Amino acid sequence: xxxxxxxxxxxxxxxxxxxxxxxxxxxxxxxxxxxxxxxxxxxxxxxxxxxxxxxxxxxxxxxxxxxxxxxxxxxxxxxxxxxxxxxxxxxxxxxxxxxxxxxxxxxxxxxxxxxxxxxxxxxxxxxxxxxxxxxx
Amino acid sequence: xxxxxxxxxxxxxxxxxxxxxxxxxxxxxxxxxxxxxxxxxxxxxxxxxxxxxxxxxxxxxxxxxxxxxxxxxxxxxxxxxxxxxxxxxxxxxxxxxxxxxxxxxxxxxxxxxxxxxxxxxxxxxxxxxxxxxxxxxxxxxxxxxxxxxxxxxxxxxxxxxxxxxxxxxxxxxxxxxxxxxxxxxxxxxxxxxxxxxxxxxxxxxxxxxxxxxxxxxxxxxxxxxxxxxxxxxxxxxxxxxxxxxxxxxxxxxxxxxxxxxxxxxxxxxxxxxxxxxxxxxxxxxxxxxxxxxxxxxxxxxxxxxxxxxxxxxxxxxxxxxxxxxxxxxxxxxxxxxxxxxxxxxxxxxxxxxxxxxxxxxxxxxxxxxxxxxxxxxxxxxxxxxxxxxxxxxxxxxxxxxxxxxxxxxxxxxxxxxxxxxxxxxxxxxxxxxxxxxxxxxxxxxxxxxxxxxxxxxxxxxxxxxxxxxxxxxxxxxxxxxxxxxxxxxxxxxxxxxxxxxxxxxxxxxxxxxxxxxxxxxxxxxxxxxxxxxxxxxxxxxxxxxxxxxxxxxxxxxxxxxxxxxxxxxxxxxxxxxxxxxxxxxxxxxxxxxxxxxxxxxxxxxxxxxxxxxxxxxxxxxxxxxxxxxxxxxxxxxxxxxxxxxxxxxxxxxxxxxxx
Numbered sequence: 146x147x148x149x150x151x152x153x154x155x156x157x158x159x160x161x162x163x164x165x166x167x168x169x170x171x172x173x174x175x176x177x178x179x180x181x182x183x184x185x186x187x188x189x190x191x192x193x194x195x196x197x198x199x200x201x202x203x204x205x206x207x208x209x210x211x212x213x214x215x216x217x218x219x220x221x222x223x224x225x226x227x228x229x230x231x232x233x234x235x236x237x238x239x240x241x242x243x244x245x246x247x248x249x250x251x252x253x254x255x256x257x258x259x260x261x262x263x264x265x266x267x268x269x270x271x272x273x274x275x276x277x278x279x280x281x
Numbered sequence: 282x283x284x285x286x287x288x289x290x291x292x293x294x295x296x297x298x299x300x301x302x303x304x305x306x307x308x309x310x311x312x313x314x315x316x317x318x319x320x321x322x323x324x325x326x327x328x329x330x331x332x333x334x335x336x337x338x339x340x341x342x343x344x345x346x347x348x349x350x351x352x353x354x355x356x357x358x359x360x361x362x363x364x365x366x367x368x369x370x371x372x373x374x375x376x377x378x379x380x381x382x383x384x385x386x387x388x389x390x391x392x393x394x395x396x397x398x399x400x401x402x403x404x405x406x407x408x409x410x411x412x413x414x415x416x417x418x419x420x421x422x423x424x425x426x427x428x429x430x431x432x433x434x435x436x437x438x439x440x441x442x443x444x445x446x447x448x449x450x451x452x453x454x455x456x457x458x459x460x461x462x463x464x465x466x467x468x469x470x471x472x473x474x475x476x477x478x479x480x481x482x483x484x485x486x487x488x489x490x491x492x493x494x495x496x497x498x499x500x501x502x503x504x505x506x507x508x509x510x511x512x513x514x515x516x517x518x519x520x521x522x523x524x525x526x527x528x529x530x531x532x533x534x535x536x537x538x539x540x541x542x543x544x545x546x547x548x549x550x551x552x553x554x555x556x557x558x559x560x561x562x563x564x565x566x567x568x569x570x571x572x573x574x575x576x577x578x579x580x581x582x583x584x585x586x587x588x589x590x591x592x593x594x595x596x597x598x599x600x601x602x603x604x605x606x607x608x609x610x611x612x613x614x615x616x617x618x619x620x621x622x623x624x625x626x627x628x629x630x631x632x633x634x635x636x637x638x639x640x641x642x643x644x645x646x647x648x649x650x651x652x653x654x655x656x657x658x659x660x661x662x663x664x665x666x667x668x669x670x671x672x673x674x675x676x677x678x679x680x681x682x683x684x685x686x687x688x689x690x691x692x693x694x695x696x697x698x699x700x701x702x703x704x705x706x707x708x709x710x711x712x713x714x715x716x717x718x719x720x721x722x723x724x725x726x727x728x729x730x731x732x733x734x735x736x737x738x739x740x741x742x743x744x745x746x747x748x749x750x751x752x753x754x755x756x757x758x759x760x761x762x763x764x765x766x767x768x769x770x771x772x773x774x775x776x777x778x779x780x781x782x783x784x785x786x787x788x789x790x791x792x793x794x795x796x797x798x799x800x801x802x803x804x805x806x807x808x809x810x811x812x813x814x815x816x817x818x819x820x821x822x823x824x825x826x827x828x829x830x831x832x833x834x835x836x837x838x839x840x841x842x843x844x845x846x847x848x849x850x851x852x853x854x855x856x857x858x859x860x861x862x863x864x865x866x867x868x869x870x871x872x873x874x875x876x877x878x879x880x881x882x883x884x885x886x887x888x889x890x891x892x893x894x895x896x897x898x899x900x901x902x903x904x905x906x907x908x909x910x911x912x913x914x915x916x917x918x919x920x921x922x923x924x925x926x927x928x929x930x931x932x933x934x935x936x937x938x939x940x
Contacts, residue, residue, distance in 0.1 A: 159688045159689075159691065159692055160692070161689070161691070161692020161693065161695075161696055162688060162691045162692045162695060164692075164696070165691075165692060165695035165696040165698070165699050166695065168696075168699045168703075169695070169698075169699045169702070171711070172699070172702065172703065172709055172711045172712070173709075174710070174711075203684060229684075230683070230684040230685075230686075230687035230688040230691060231683065231684045231687075232683050232684075232687070232753070232754060232757050233680065233683075233757070252687070253687045253688055253690065253691035254687060254690040254691035254693070254694040254695060254746055254747075254750055255691060255694075255695055256694060256698070256743065256747060256750075258695060258698055258699070
C-alpha cells in the first residue's frame with residue numbers, strides 16, 4: 146500500500162491497549178516497536194529512531210512528557226501523538242510547544258483507530274517539513 | 282341630678298327633716314289650740330246657760346212669792362219663755378242655738394221643732410241630756426259632727442242645752458292651721474332651694490369627678506382633671522390624677538409590649554397556635570393558614586383536628602410522638618419538621634415549635650402555644666445542596682477512577698476494533714495473506730463472520746464500551762469549573778444550533794426522526810448575551826431535548842400499539858430576559874406524557890432513570906442540573922404532571938459572578 150514503510154513506537158504500559166495498537170499498525174504495514182515502560186522505550190530508541198510514536202502519559206517509571214524530554218536530551222526526535230486514559234490531561238506548555246508533538250491528544254479508549262493513524266501520518270509530514278525548513 | 286347621687290340623698294335628708302319638723306309643730310299647735318278652744322267654748326256656753334238659768338230662777342222666785350204656785354205656774358213659764366224668745370231666740374245664729382226640753386223629753390223651746398214635739402226623747406241627745414244633771418258630749422247629726430252642752434233646771438224639770446257644729450266650734454283653729462301650713466310650706470320650699478344650691482356647690486367637684494371617672498372607665502383617659510383645693514375632694518382629685526397617669530402608663534407599656542410581640546411574630550413570619558390540650562380548642566393566626574396557601578375561613582371548623590388533617594400522614598405519627606415526649610417531660614420543647622398540604626397540590630415543609638405553658642393541677646398539659654414556620658425554601662436549598670454534594674462526590678470518584686476504567690476499556694474496545702478489522706476487512710493485505718496461508722479466502726471468512734453475527738457481536742462490545750466511557754465522561758462533569766472557558770454567547774443561537782445538532786444526532790432507535798417534531802420558538806427580541814461555557818450549555822440543551830423527544834416517542838409507540846391516533850409532538854422553546862434579576866430564562870416545553878410527582882422530584886438525581894437497563898445512563902439530566910447550578914450559578918427546575926407535558930426552566934445569570 147505504502148511505498149515507504151513507516152515505523153512507529155507504541156509506548157503504553159497496558160498490555161491490551163499496547164497490543165491492540167501493535168496489531169492495528171502491523172496490519173496496516175507499519176514497522177512497529179513496542180515498550181511497556183519509558184525505560185524500555187529509551188532502550189528501543191537506542192536501536193533506531195522511529196518515524197513516530199504513540200505515547201501514553203501515565204507510565205510506571207517516568208511519565209510520557211518526561212520520556213519526550215529525555216529523548217530530546219539525547220537528541221532523538223520523532224513525531225509524537227499523546228494518548229492517555231486521563232480525561233483531564235492537558236500537555237504541559239513545554240511539551241505542547243515542541244514541533245514534533247501533535248496538538249491533538251487522543252483519549253483512551255480510542256474508538257476510531259484509523260483517525261489515530263491519519264493523525265500520525267500527518268504529524269510525520271508536518272514535523273519532517275518543519276525540520277527541513279526550520280524557519281519556514 | 283340623678284336618684285342615688287349624693288346631692289339627691291343630702292337634699293332628701295334635709296327636706297325630710299324639714300317636713301318632720303313642720304309636721305311636729307303643726308301637731309303640737311293643733312293639740313294646744315284644741316285644748317284652749319275647748320276651755321273657752323266651755324266657759325262661754327256655760328255662761329250662756331247660766332244666764333238662761335238665772336232668768337228662769339228669777340221667774341220661779343217671783344212665782345213662789347205669789348204663794349199661788351199652782352195657779353200661776355203656767356203663766357210664769359210662758360212669760361219666762363217669752364223673754365227668752367225675745368232675747369236668745371230672737372235672731373239666733375243659724376246653727377248655734379239653745380233649746381229646752383222638759384223632764385219627759387218634750388220640746389219646750391227649739392229653733393226648728395214645735396213645742397211639745399217628742400222626737401228628741403228617743404234620740405241619743407235626748408237620752409244623754411235626761412240622764413245627768415249637766416255635762417257635754419259630741420254627736421253626729423245629719424252627717425255632721427256636733428257638740429252639745431247642757432244643764433238641768435230642776436225646779437221646773439227642764440234641761441237647757443246648747444248645740445254647736447264642731448266646724449263652727451273649731452273654725453278658728455282650722456283657720457290658724459291653714460295659715461301655719463302655708464307659712465311652714467313656704468319656709469320649707471325656700472329653705473330647700475337655698476340648701477340645694479349650697480349642697481350643689483359642695484358636691485360639684487364630686488359630680489365632676491364622677492363624670493371624669495365615668496369617662497375614664499369608658500376608656501377616654503385623656504380627661505382634664507383640674508380640681509384644686511385642699512379639702513378631701515382636692516386630695517381625691519389628685520390621687521385620681523396619679524391613678525389615671527399610672528393606668529395610662531401601664532396601658533402604654535402593655536400596648537407597646539403587645540406591639541413588640543406582634544412585630545416580632547410578623548418579623549419571623551410565623552404562624553401561631555394556641556391549643557387547649559384538654560378540650561381540643563385551638564386558636565390559629567391567619568399566617569398559620571397562609572403557609573398552606575389558605576385562609577382560616579376556608580379551614581373551618583377550627584380545632585385540633587384541623588391541624589391533624591393538615592399534616593402529611595407519614596409525618597403525623599412522628600409529630601404525635603414528639604408531643605408525647607414533651608407532655609411526659611422527656612423533652613423541654615416540642616420541635617419538629619413536617620409536611621403540610623399546600624393549596625396548589627404540593628407539600629410545604631413546616632417547622633413546628635411549641636411548649637406547654639399551663640398544666641392542670643394533676644399535671645396534665647392544659648394549654649400549649651407555639652409557632653409554625655415555613656421552611657420549604659430551606660429544605661429545598663438543603664436538598665439541592667445535598668444533591669450537589671452527591672454530584673461532586675460522584676465527580677471526585679470519577680476523576681480518580683476514570684484512568685483506571687478507560688485503560689481496560691481501551692484494551693477491550695480497541696482489540697474488538699482490530700478483531701473486527703481482521704475478521705471482515707477483505708481488502709487488508711495482511712488478512713488476505715493469512716487467509717491464503719490457512720487455505721481459505723478472506724471473502725469466505727468475512728461471509729462466515731457475517732453469517733454467524735461475529736461482526737455484530739464485536740459491534741456490541743464496542744457499543745457497550747462506548748456507553749461505559751460516556752458514563753465516565755458524564756461523571757467527570759460533576760466537578761467545579763474555573764471561569765477560564767467562559768465567554769459570552771447568544772442563547773438563541775446556541776439553542777438553535779443544539780436543535781440542529783439533535784436533528785442529526787438523534788438516532789437512538791433509528792426509527793424516529795427528530796426533525797418531525799414541531800419546534801415553536803418564542804424568543805424575546807434583543808436578548809442580552811450570557812457568559813457561559815457554550816459546549817456545556819449545548820450539552821444541557823441536548824440532554825433536555827433528547828429527554829423530551831424520547832418521552833414523546835415512547836408515548837407515541839404506546840399509542841400505536843393500542844392502535845390509537847398518534848400525537849403530533851411539539852417543543853416550545855421560550856427565551857425571555859428577566860431584567861430585574863439580570864437573568865435569561867430558558868423554557869423548553871414538550872407536549873409529551875409528563876411525569877408524576879415521584880419521578881419529578883428525583884429527575885435530577887445522578888443515576889436516576891425511568892428507562893430500561895442499558896438504555897439510559899441516568900446522568901444526562903443530573904449533569905445538566907449540575908452544569909447549570911454549579912458551573913453557571915443558575916437555576917434549573919422542572920414543571921410537569923401526568924398528561925400535561927413537561928417544562929424545563931433554566932435561569933442563567935448574565936454574568937456568573939453577579940449571581
